[in-house]
Amino acid sequence: MRLSALKNKLISDKTLVSIALVTALSACTSTGDKLVDNVANSDMANVDASQQLTSSDYSKKSGGVAPIRQHGLIMQYADLHFTVLPDTKSLVVKSKLKLTSAKPTTAVSVDLDRVFQIDRVMVNGSVLPASNYSNPNGELQLNLLSEVSGEFEVQIDYQGKPREAIRAPWDGGFDWKKTKSGEHWIATAVQGEGCDLFWPCIDQPYGEVQNMDIKITVPDNLVAASNGVLMDVSSNNGQKTFHWQTSSLHNTYAIALNIGPYDVLESIYKSVFGNDIPVSFYHLKENTEKSKVLFEEIPPMLDFFETVIGPYPFGNEKMGVAETPHLGMEHQTINAYGNNYRKDEFGYDWLLHHEFAHEWFGNQLTNNNWDHMWLHEGFGSYMQPLYTQYLHGDMAYKAHLFKQRIGLINKFPIVSNKPLAVEEVYNRKVGPGNDIYAKGSLILHSLRELIGDEAFFDATRQLVYGTTKPVPGNFAPRFSDTNEFISIVNNITGENLQWFFDVYIYQAMLPELIMERTEQSLTLRWEIENNRPFPIPLDVSINGKVRTLILDEPKTIEVSRKDVVIVDPLSKVLRHQENIERYKAYLKAQREMKMAEFNKEIKKAEK
Numbered sequence: 161m162r163l164s165a166l167k168n169k170l171i172s173d174k175t176l177v178s179i180a181l182v183t184a185l186s187a188c189t190s191t192g193d194k195l196v197d198n199v200a201n202s203d204m205a206n207v208d209a210s211q212q213l214t215s216s217d218y219s220k221k222s223g224g225v226a227p228i229r230q231h232g233l234i235m236q237y238a239d240l241h242f243t244v245l246p247d248t249k250s251l252v253v254k255s256k257l258k259l260t261s262a263k264p265t266t267a268v269s270v271d272l273d274r275v276f277q278i279d280r281v282m283v284n285g286s287v288l289p290a291s292n293y294s295n296p297n298g299e300l301q302l303n304l305l306s307e308v309s310g311e312f313e314v315q316i317d318y319q320g321k322p323r324e325a326i327r328a329p330w331d332g333g334f335d336w337k338k339t340k341s342g343e344h345w346i347a348t349a350v351q352g353e354g355c356d357l358f359w360p361c362i363d364q365p366y367g368e369v370q371n372m373d374i375k376i377t378v379p380d381n382l383v384a385a386s387n388g389v390l391m392d393v394s395s396n397n398g399q400k401t402f403h404w405q406t407s408s409l410h411n412t413y414a415i416a417l418n419i420g421p422y423d424v425l426e427s428i429y430k431s432v433f434g435n436d437i438p439v440s441f442y443h444l445k446e447n448t449e450k451s452k453v454l455f456e457e458i459p460p461m462l463d464f465f466e467t468v469i470g471p472y473p474f475g476n477e478k479m480g481v482a483e484t485p486h487l488g489m490e491h492q493t494i495n496a497y498g499n500n501y502r503k504d505e506f507g508y509d510w511l512l513h514h515e516f517a518h519e520w521f522g523n524q525l526t527n528n529n530w531d532h533m534w535l536h537e538g539f540g541s542y543m544q545p546l547y548t549q550y551l552h553g554d555m556a557y558k559a560h561l562f563k564q565r566i567g568l569i570n571k572f573p574i575v576s577n578k579p580l581a582v583e584e585v586y587n588r589k590v591g592p593g594n595d596i597y598a599k600g601s602l603i604l605h606s607l608r609e610l611i612g613d614e615a616f617f618d619a620t621r622q623l624v625y626g627t628t629k630p631v632p633g634n635f636a637p638r639f640s641d642t643n644e645f646i647s648i649v650n651n652i653t654g655e656n657l658q659w660f661f662d663v664y665i666y667q668a669m670l671p672e673l674i675m676e677r678t679e680q681s682l683t684l685r686w687e688i689e690n691n692r693p694f695p696i697p698l699d700v701s702i703n704g705k706v707r708t709l710i711l712d713e714p715k716t717i718e719v720s721r722k723d724v725v726i727v728d729p730l731s732k733v734l735r736h737q738e739n740i741e742r743y744k745a746y747l748k749a750q751r752e753m754k755m756a757e758f759n760k761e762i763k764k765a766e767k
């Protein structure tokens with residue numbers, strides 16, 4: 161095997177591991193035309209000069225503690241005009257931002273990667289001298305000539321080569337790829353690093369912008385798909401400009417450019433709630449037949465979400481999908497899809513379903529801090545087994561959950577109750593990592609078993625929409641966190657279930673059930689980190705007869721050797737299980753062995 165082929169295989173194996181973990185575990189005006197002309201003649205030497213800088217750690221992080229210049233600052237509106245130059249992997253951008261400051265100030269900032277050269281900054285229509293702004297570290301700091309308070313406008317023109325994604329969507333940026341036929345195929349994916357990798361924003365979960373105009377100018381053989389509604393397409397000088405408009409709060413990292421030789425499949429979905437929802441699927445022309453099959457999966461998925469959770473939140477914009485060179489991402493109203501039209505044993509495309517789930521859990525409901533990311537990913541990952549149950553019943557549902565069960569880490573709590581950057585959540589050396597996916601999902605399964613379907617789905621709707629009776633028009637995108645979810649659950653059930661969340665969410669270790677069986681008896685007790693109370697009802701089946709125990713203290717029941725005893729026969733309670741730990745250890749050893757073999761072969765080939 162050749163070295164490059166070997167390395168590719170190694171990379172694809174690593175990708176597969178990640179995929180498995182995730183599974184176990186998303187009218188150009190005349191001014192615009194002038195811009196296009198300018199871009200065609202632009203001095204690319206300037207663009208190259210900007211490449212001496214790489215993205216700072218500040219730019220590569222998203223969220224965490226906000227810089228002081230952004231305190232009290234809100235972005236209401238952004239008009240972004242990107243001219244994308246695929247041959248040089250660069251951008252020329254004109255941006256106009258409407259900001260509001262809660263206090264009078266002359267010192268404000270927006271986040272924008274320092275790889276870009278700033279051509280001009282204007283504040284309320286006047287040019288800001290270059291000495292009044294600087295961007296050494298990815299925080300573009302503006303010293304205004306006069307104090308602003310309330311609403312003000314900032315225009316920033318910039319250009320350069322945006323950070324290239326190393327392994328989108330996990331290590332993000334611009335993904336510059338080519339299709340089989342050799343045409344440019346480009347996507348952005350910046351969940352981990354944030355919006356500031358390509359547009360000036362407030363790179364915090366709360367930095368969502370109410371309304372945006374996104375204009376994308378591309379070579380005219382390509383199509384640019386983005387968030388919201390397509391207002392207009394115009395042509396000029398061998399280029400096309402696609403004008404997209406959003407009219408709802410969009411997650412900052414969910415703003416995305418998808419560019420390729422696309423065809424589009426379109427239909428209108430008749431909502432369960434009576435409204436019409438436009439559905440668009442931008443797919444590569446070479447995948448037309450496969451994409452038609454996938455397109456047919458969308459209406460039943462929408463039926464599921466609307467019946468089980470509630471109305472599709474962005475029905476007045478669209479339900480959109482764009483085929484991307486990377487696996488996928490929950491880009492609002494334009495979900496990135498790159499799962500190669502694979503089907504699994506559950507009969508649908510899990511990736512499309514997972515990203516789509518984020519329209520409810522992530523885009524409609526957004527965590528107010530990345531620390532609560534499990535509200536996006538735990539619910540997002542629980543929706544696939546739930547859909548499996550909706551389609552095929554209990555066997556498939558529990559099989560799906562069991563697959564998720566294998567991937568748990570249990571090294572750090574799901575939530576630590578302090579402001580975290582998204583990287584800290586995903587870094588398994590300091591944070592929960594992939595536990596926000598599969599463990600979150602399994603915790604929700606146990607919660608549903610504990611409180612019953614009615615309370616569980618009411619609490620979910622209250623969390624997502626702020627009401628248990630959502631209908632189109634009576635809700636708007638909202639922010640929430642784990643504490644609010646706990647109080648919603650307590651209110652709806654009329655019980656104090658803090659103990660449940662204390663054990664599962666705020667502590668890393670899973671509850672372990674200690675069972676001691678003798679010739680005459682079985683003694684059961686919980687071993688819980690920090691000896692916290694864990695009064696969860698536990699079913700025990702003895703020869704098929706089920707009794708329910710609350711182990712607030714060790715309990716002994718009389719059983720003989722002949723009795724068939726099954727603890728938790730319906731798998732309601734997530735707990736430590738030695739058989740799973742042993743299997744995980746076996747899988748880890750296999751992976752390490754394979755990795756060592758690959759490394760050996762690579763060394764041999766290099767000689």
Ligand SMILES: [Zn+2]
Nearest residue numbers: 186514537540
């Ligand atoms: Zn997700």
